[in-house]
Amino acid sequence: MPYLFILVITLAVTVLGRRSRLLIYFYSLLLSIFTGFSGEVSPDRHRYALAHSNQIYVYEPMFNILSKFCHVLSLDERFLFWLFSLLTFTFILLSLETVESVCKTKRFVYVLTFALYIVTPGLYFSQFITIRQSLAISFSVYASILFLTLKGKKRGLSFIFFALAFITHYSSILYFLVFISIVNISKKFFSKRFYLLVFSLITLLGFTPIFKNITEQILLIVLSNIDIYERYAYYVSLSSQFGFKEALSVLAKGGYYLILLLFQIIFPIRIEDESVRKFYNSSFNMFYFGQIFRSIFAFNPSLIRFTNYFVFFGLISFSIWFFERVKSLKSIKVHGFGELEFRYLVYYFLIISIVILYIYNVSIYVGETDTRIFVEHGKKIMELLFGL
Incomplete structure (x- = not known):
């Protein structure tokens, strides 16, 4: 139920977000809170929680910095997870802002990309599991978009975010090398x-x-x-x-x-x-x-x-x-159905795929725990909220 609610709200925000950018910001904030305070959803989060509570800093510098910041304020691992999620959303939204300023499509590209980000495997849902790489991806995306859209010395700004991606997750350097090699x-x-x-x-x-x-x-x-x-x-x-x-x-x-x-x-x-x-x-x-x-x-x-x-x-x-x-896109002839407007087929594909991808994410099976972690976690949330 909690995840079904997120899907419905995401679709609503996709429709209404074209008129109000603040709606997308507010919804992203709510999502970051939900993601951050969901607790130890995955085995990875359990390891992060232990590292934070025991102050064992074996991960990249960004994890250590955010963990120490939370310790200074006497905040537990839930706030650490929330910081990671909030920063991830911040740089995804900054990326979309830059894209929209280039494309000038009245936020259509903005809201559609946002909706796809929520449902596509390896993106939003990875914030429940691979929080370090999720943040590194958002830094890398923003850095790449700045590099592609800025000119001259202003491009130097992008390398700051490439560096932030690197100290967040070391795998980002591999992405950076590929990007620099093929950008021209x-x-x-x-x-x-x-x-x-x-x-x-x-x-x-x-x-x-x-x-x-x-x-x-x-x-x-x-x-x-x-x-x-x-x-x-x-x-x-x-x-x-x-x-x-x-x-x-x-x-x-x-x-x-x-x-x-x-x-x-x-x-x-x-x-x-x-x-x-x-x-x-x-x-x-x-x-x-x-x-x-x-x-x-x-x-x-x-x-x-x-x-x-x-x-x-x-x-x-x-x-x-x-x-x-x-x-x-023009009409096409389909045997047994006559002529069909191809663009409507694309519309249907988009809507149906968003729902199917979301269901796939929620029902994903993790061998390490031998469970469907989001289904199990959703049940725990329902028990906590309603005693079900």
């Missing part, structure tokens, strides 16, 4: 055939044993020689036993991202404004590269979390695409 070529939108061919070839290649072995060996060599990434090398070695079935499962779980990708490749948009066009192209290409990495790491599920850094750009690019393209 990302401003161009390539042909439909090129995108589909490259993605198909890499995905098929990723399922070959020799590619799997080569990828594992490269990752082990690179990660083992960098102290802060040694534990990732351990994860790679653990997942070496994953086979074809497990890899297919990983790709299937990312099927929604693939649909968003294909919509934009098969039905490309034309954007007259050069700055908007370059920003859209960069956002789409960052998302595209993220999906390529997802295919490469399909045999290493423990590293799939790295691809979450790229997902938010897919939500941005899809929202821009939706605003620009859906109105011009």
Whole structure:
């Protein structure tokens, strides 16, 4: 019930938020409170709570800073979780503000991206589990958007937030290196055939044993020689036993991202404004590269979390695409149904997928606890509130 309530309110805010930005701010504040004060939802949170209460600082500097700040004010781990969530939402909203200022779509892109952020796996719901990486993703997204939209010396501001991302979660440096490497070529939108061919070839290649072995060996060599990434090398070695079935499962779980990708490749948009066009192209290409990495790491599920850094750009690019393209989509003939307005099919897909993704998030199964953690936690909340 608590999570169902969140879904209903999210949909309402998506509709009403186009008229009132303050409504989205207020709702985000409420969500951060709910997320922060939900307690030890996951095993990760239990470990964070122990580290905070015992003042054991084994994580990145940002965790230590926020934990010590809470200790100075005699605040328990719930306030620590809330700080992480509040900061995460703050930089997600700042990112959306910047996107909207570039696109000038009367907050349509803003509210649609916000709604997708709430329901998409690896984003909002990760705040209940991987709080450090969730904050690092928001820093990285904001830094990237500043880099893409600012010019000259002002771009230097983005590196401050890249640095904040790094001291929040060390995996963000890998994202930064990818971003800097491809940012110059990302401003161009390539042909439909090129995108589909490259993605198909890499995905098929990723399922070959020799590619799997080569990828594992490269990752082990690179990660083992960098102290802060040694534990990732351990994860790679653990997942070496994953086979074809497990890899297919990983790709299937990312099927929604693939649909968003294909919509934009098969039905490309034309954007007259050069700055908007370059920003859209960069956002789409960052998302595209993220999906390529997802295919490469399909045999290493423990590293799939790295691809979450790229997902938010897919939500941005899809929202821009939706605003620009859906109105011009023509009718199509469907056997047995006659002509159908394709844009209505996209509308239905969007609405249905939001609900399905949300249900998927809430019912997600965690092997470490052998439970569906959000379902169990929702029951505890209901017992606390109503004695049920």
